[in-house]
Amino acid sequence: MHNMDSKLPRVKLNQSSVIYVDKVNSNSSAAQLVYHTRDVFKSGKTLSISFRKKQLKGLLDFLTNEEEIICKALYDDLRKPRQECLIGEIEIVKAEIKTTLKNLDSWAKPHKVKASVVNFFDDLLIASDPYGVVLVIGAWNYPIFVLFQPVVGAIAAGNCVVIKPSEVAQATSNLIAKYLPKYIDTNCYPVYTGGPKETSELLEQRFDYIFYTGSTEVGKIVHKAASKYLTPTTLELGGKNPVYVDKSANLKATAKRILWGKFQNCGQICISPDYILCTPEVQVKLLGFMEDVIKEFFNGSVKTSKDYARIINSRHFNRLVGLLKNQNIAIGGHLDADERYISPTILVDVHPEDPVMQEEIFGPILPFINIKDEEEAINFINSREKPLALYVFTTKAKVKKTFMERTSSGAMVVNDTVMHIITEGLPFGGVGYSGMGSYKGKKTFDTFSHQKSVLSKSFNVIADKIESVRYPPNTNFTTSFLKGVLKYNTTIPTQLLAYVFSFALGVAVTVSGYYINKSIREE
Structure with a gap:
């Protein structure tokens, strides 16, 4: 825990579990919110695949059950046509949720990596770890789509997510703060509302990942704030x-x-x-x-x-x-x-x-x-x-x-x-001034996941004997041997492994049979 956070009291939640911005001491509210959310993440609550799926289904229910209210808010903000609201805001996110639910088990499962010569006896895996507490800042032009599309992947990856709607689309921001807590766990996924001042205070806090959609100029501000803690970012910006x-x-x-x-x-x-x-x-x-x-x-x-x-x-x-x-x-x-x-x-x-x-x-x-x-x-x-x-x-x-x-x-x-x-x-996603990073589908899951390399060794006697050449004292032989191994350190095809195993097994059986027969004859 960061020293600044450790001195803060736990945030108090109101009856609807929405964490509101304290207008008198908003800096404290932002810090408390992040402290509380980080505490929840450390509890391991969001790591369960079943929990993640439950939250995604809750988000799906929010978009389905509150469809009319969402369309009304979008009309109030932008006079957005109904078809644009349904297709370009709601259904596109629902499709993303359904795709994610369908594939989450396979996406989240650690996948094996083919062994090379050096790692012939080892187990190699890549595990998808959640970053931790992430911040998603939405934009006003598509205040449902550009906010919740990345949130879907962030939840699926096992993170806690601070959700920041755009204050410019005021009606939509208000409905998110009011209705979303009925469907998802806001201890893990709090909604934080407010204008530029509150957003600036939020950016002063330490996050594990920041995802921002908006203008290039504000994107520079977000990136600068993230650099203070070397926080990785995705910036979805614009351009001509x-x-x-x-x-x-x-x-x-x-x-x-x-x-x-x-x-x-x-x-x-x-x-x-x-x-x-x-x-x-x-x-x-x-x-x-x-x-x-x-x-x-x-x-x-x-x-x-x-x-x-x-x-x-x-x-x-x-x-x-x-x-x-x-x-x-x-x-x-x-x-x-x-x-x-x-x-x-x-x-x-x-x-x-x-x-x-x-x-x-x-x-x-x-x-x-x-x-x-x-x-x-x-x-x-x-x-x-x-x-x-x-x-x-x-x-x-x-x-x-x-x-x-x-x-x-x-x-x-x-x-x-x-x-x-x-x-x-x-x-x-963009490139250069139009942004950095990308998302949609599995790419969103990967964006909010750290790809952790896992190498597992056994105490196999044969492997330990072969690998002992790496230990001192070093000789010309050990150096030449290691150079040769690295020179031909390619992955071993599955068919070749099967062939080598079959050949080795055959040799072992033959040799064993020879010595058994020899022993019998001597008797």
């Missing part, structure tokens, strides 16, 4: 996600797939297409299709459509409005500050140095940047920070291969957008 379109693509389908990805949650998604790179000729054709697609998506009236969300708050609304200043608007540009409404907006004649190209847009604004060919597009992408996602629309295998080999991004999607986030088997 490029879209490259060449003339070989089906431009009608391309327009639909780009705009579907762009206007999900009103563009407030970290993997949203941020800008389009194409030739002027492709731009003209795409714009024609895009105008038709917007009418089709929203029945000719975006503002009254139940399928179009709103900007989270006035501060973000004003920031986005500022990006439209002095821009050439080809489609959209309609604003309503009272509703925090910005219509789907397409910009043309955009220059790389314009303000709209200097930061992640995170809203329903989509600029076109004209380039002459794929080479110029690749150079443009590589001149900027590495994006969380890269979208390439082409039917040419060579173009796809070129972008795969010559660009770096968290993910690359060909002829679609956003879909990789819901694709089972593909890890999700």
Whole structure:
């Protein structure tokens, strides 16, 4: 136990077992919370696989039973459409829980490692150990999905988890604090609410792992705080996600797939297409299709459509409005500050140095940047920070291969957008300024697990005799022998082991038979 923690009293829980932030002495509350949670982890309560499964089932029940309340909160925060709420927030996490429950026994089981020549007589294992007390900080744009997706893996791996919802999505944060304790053990998985001040106080505490989703600037703050204790971190950040379109693509389908990805949650998604790179000729054709697609998506009236969300708050609304200043608007540009409404907006004649190209847009604004060919597009992408996602629309295998080999991004999607986030088997994460680490499925379990190497030796007489060459006094023979062993220190195939064992057994039987027969004859 850290000295700072040992002087603190145990935290007191209220009747609903939610640990609230003490507004008078919030620093003490953060320290008490971590102290208490660490104490629970040390008790070994979360190590049982059956306990982990019970908690995951509780989380599944929370998402199922409170579905309507969750959708209402998401509507209050973002006017999030019902389908986006059900599919993009709730069902995607439920699917993650079900996959984890199905595979948890095999994921958590120590797995054997093939022996090499050096370890011929040893048992080799890799065991997945929980880190301990981990912190998961969610984001406001998908306040259910990006919070609970990593929490699923953290619970499955056997950790205690401090759950920090985003205060910006206030209605959703409140419902999590109120309803989640009915379904999971909040001594092991406490909910900690509050704003930047409370989050800063929480980051002053010592955690065993930190998982943060949000902006790059705040990600730097989280990483700096984690470095104080050398705490490993996963940072799921953002960036400007490029879209490259060449003339070989089906431009009608391309327009639909780009705009579907762009206007999900009103563009407030970290993997949203941020800008389009194409030739002027492709731009003209795409714009024609895009105008038709917007009418089709929203029945000719975006503002009254139940399928179009709103900007989270006035501060973000004003920031986005500022990006439209002095821009050439080809489609959209309609604003309503009272509703925090910005219509789907397409910009043309955009220059790389314009303000709209200097930061992640995170809203329903989509600029076109004209380039002459794929080479110029690749150079443009590589001149900027590495994006969380890269979208390439082409039917040419060579173009796809070129972008795969010559660009770096968290993910690359060909002829679609956003879909990789819901694709089972593909890890999700950034690179460089768009983040570090990844998760989803078993990758989340592994993220929150320390892979512990375990080597077990016996006191086998033959093995001990062979391995005695490592002990002093050293001779030319022992040195040469050890060099030879290390030179050919490869894993031994199972078939070869069986052959060697059978051969050795045969030799042993033959030799034994010889001496037995000899003994009988002598008698």
